[in-house]
Structures are given as C-alpha cells and as structure tokens.
Amino acid sequence: MAKGCRPCCSLPHGWLSLAVAIVATIGLCMSLNTLSNCRFVTVSDDAFANMPGMSGMMDINRGFGLTTYEKYENSCQPYNEGWDRFPEDLGAMHIAARAFAIVAVVFGVIAMIISWCICCISCDIRFIKGLGITFGCIMVFQGLAFLFFGADLCKRHECAFANAAGLNIAAIILWAVASFLSFLVRPFDESATDSVLPVTSDVDQKNVTEKITEIINADGTKVITKEVLHADGSKIVETTKIGKDDLEKEGDMEAIDV
Template identity: 25%
Template sequence: MVHCSPCRALPHGWYSVFVAILATVAWLSSWVQETCNFAIVTGPIVAELDPTFTSQAIPFLEFGLSAFREPAVDQFGNYTVSLRGSCTEYPDGQLIDSIWNTSRFFAFLALVLGGGSSLFVWCSTCFVFSRATWRWTGYCLVLASLCQATVFLWFMTQLCSWNACTLSDGSKADLLAVVLLMLSACLMFIKYPTPAIRELIPREDDEESEQKEHHSKQINRKDGIMMMMTSTTTATRPYGHPASQDLQLEEEEPDVVIEDSNNSIQQRSGESTTEMV
C-alpha cells in the first residue's frame, strides 16, 4: 500500500527515477503502432486498396492496426516509407478478421496497463511505497509487456497469408516497448529501494512547546522535593500526634510538676504531725 505521508523528494532514491524513465520510454514506444506504419505489405492487396496502383505501380503499402498509407517518393523516384502522409481507413469487408481484432484489443490493453504502471512508478518518486506495492507494480508491467507482445499476432492474419508482411517502424517500436517493459519489471523485482528515514526539523512552535514542557517539569520537580521534605518531617513524629498535641503536652508538664511538689509537701507535713503526737 501507499503510505499517506506528505510528498517528499525521492524517498526511494534515484533508483525509482531510473525505473520510471525506463517504463515511460516503453509506453511512448508503444504509441508508434497506433499510426499506419505497423507493417509493410506487398502483394495483390496493394492493387485492391490503392486506386493509383495501375498508373504508378506502387510496390507496397504501409499497414497499421486501423488504417493504411501510401509510400512517399523521393527526389530520385524511389518509393520510401512515408512519415508525414495521411492515413486512410480500411474499407468495410472481409479484410479484418478475428485475429486482427484480438491484436487491436491487446494493443489497447497494453497502452492502458503500461501507462498506468508508468504513472504509478513516478508516484514512488514522491510517496513511500511498501514492498508489496512495489512488487505489484512490477506485475502490472509484466502484464503490459505480455499484452504488447500479443499485438504481433497481427502477422498471423489472413491478409499476411496471401501477401508478404514485414516489420515496419511501428512494429519495431512495439518490440522495443516489450523489452523495456519487461526490463522495468525485472528491475522492480530485483531490488526494492528502502525508503530513507526522514529527519524532522523542529519548528518554532515546537521549540516553544518544548520549552514550556521543560519549565513545567522543573516546577513539578520542585513541588515534589517540597512534598518529600514535609513528609520526612511528619514521619519522625508518633502516629496520630500532630505538632499541636506536642505543644499542648509541653505546656501541661509544669502543672504536673507543681502538683507533685504539693503532694510531697503534704506528705511531709503529715509525717511531722504524727511525730509530734
């Protein structure tokens, strides 16, 4: 899963940037096949599709998954692959079969998976990815690579069975996309870049709160010392005899002494009277 932490630069280091660039190049390469230069076709189909074939004797046509295009003529009168010519849609008929439609479907699926995976890898340059999320992104890249390779089923269509079909710029770029997508996935499986620990810089508000907390701790410490001192002084007195009782006892001691002296005087006077009798 992707941790919901604030975005920060390169939490996984430059390794994630390299994988993201590689996956993006692969995805851009897969877009080349969307034009009408996926394959070069020679054979009877050229005369059927090109109305100018009888007058100009065009040797080949550029075929794509959805349209075709006539070749360009250079200054020497030679036919070359056209990069800027307009594409013409295929006529309605039996030209496109089930294998052709399957190739189209997987081409679209490869674009979706490759683009989504590339974007997700770019997110790892800003957010922290867990090990499981990193690995599942690699699985998506593998699936995109397999879908991209399935596009080559187009060369097994009925069109190529009675015409000569060869690779063109679009199919070569498609092959490059397959390799780069698989390489990106392998790099994600080989290594998981451990995210760097972020050092938190204290803000002014945090410093003020820390100072207040430290000051309150000092005050609590002083209060605790005072309470300990008072508890030790009270612990030296007998249990249940507060200081007021001690003072009261000290005040009562002289009366006891006076009473004792009076009793002794009375006893002496009694003894003297008995002797006289």
C-alpha cells in the same frame, strides 16, 4: 513532521524508482507509436492492383498498421474512415492484435503515472512489486500485438516486417526492464526523519541562569519553583509540590544521616 516523512519528490525509495519511471515513460512512447504507425507490416502493392477503391502504386510496399494503413504513399488512413475504408477484411487475428496493443497502452498510462508518484510518495514495498507485475503484464500484451502476422491479410499475401514491428520490440524490452527494476526498488526507511531536533550547545549552557525557590505552606506542604532563564530572554518555570508526609520522610532520613 511525522516520523519517516520526506520532502515532496525526494525519492523516498531511492534512485531506482526514478529509473523505473523514466523507462516506463519511454516504453509508453514506443507503445503509442506502435499503435498509431501504419507500417507494422508491408505488402507488395501489386497484390491490390485490381482492388476497388485502392490507388495504383506499383513497385512499392504498402504499409499496414494496427489502427491505420497506407492508402497513399506516406499517408496513413484509419481502416474505418467512411469511403476510405480498406476494402479487404484483415481477419480476427488483426482485431485481437489491435486490442492487445490498446490494452497495453491503457495500462501503460496508468502504470507510468503511478511510477512517477512513487518518486514523490513513500508506499508499501508490496505495492511496488505489484507495479512490477503490472509492467510484466503490459509486456505480454505488447508482445501479443505480433498476432498481426497471423491475420488473414498475411495469410493471403506475404507480409514483411516493418517500422512499427521494430517499435513493438523496443516497447516489449522497455516494459520488461521496468518490471525488473521495480523488484529492485528498496523499501522506504521508516527510521529516517527530516525533523529538526533541538540542539543545546556549550555556549547556551554558559548563558543559562537557574533560580530555585522553596516555600513551606502553613499546612506543612512545600512548593519548589525552578526558573531557568536563557540569554535570549526566554524563561522556563517548573513547579513541584511536596506533601506533608513526604516532608516528614525526608526529615527522618536527614536525622539518620546525621
């Protein structure tokens, strides 16, 4: 196993990387609900009593979302669904709010997938900080969904804060938390390793037999063979060849010692 490797999904960057992934997943769920919910704002239904193609639902607040509206009570319909299309133009600000919310969801899906991958794969800490910046951008895009309140619909009628707007606030907070936690994730410790190093115990040393054989050849060279026999039957053989000149030097040194 290569140095610094860890088993798959063993959180090489620590538990904070898992927290980032969980928060990003919940944030994405909030973003998706904000985009699909038809009650981002509510408007009194009296304002649409004489509008063609609208059902008469007096004394209630009709919901309007980023991509759908409440055609009938508790029934969400897309704005562009043929003859069910909402007959009033919501304006450019509504289009912008919807576009920013869609961008937040698209980038949120990508960032969420990457955050889960980081729980399994070690990477450069700069990449994780870049992911934190991405979460921050998603938070900004999500916040721009509140441009809805500047739409022509809300200029002509009084728009009230509704469910999806609350979900949008929750999504903004979660993306902000994911961004903050990403900058706290620690880098992968490359000195760590899960490789198993061979360990020789005292018992193994007692059951090792060494045999050294020296052979002097006719040309004056000497071959030293060392055999190490373990108790389990395995054997290691080491062979060393010494030249004639080296043997003469050894002889001179022995003579001096005497």
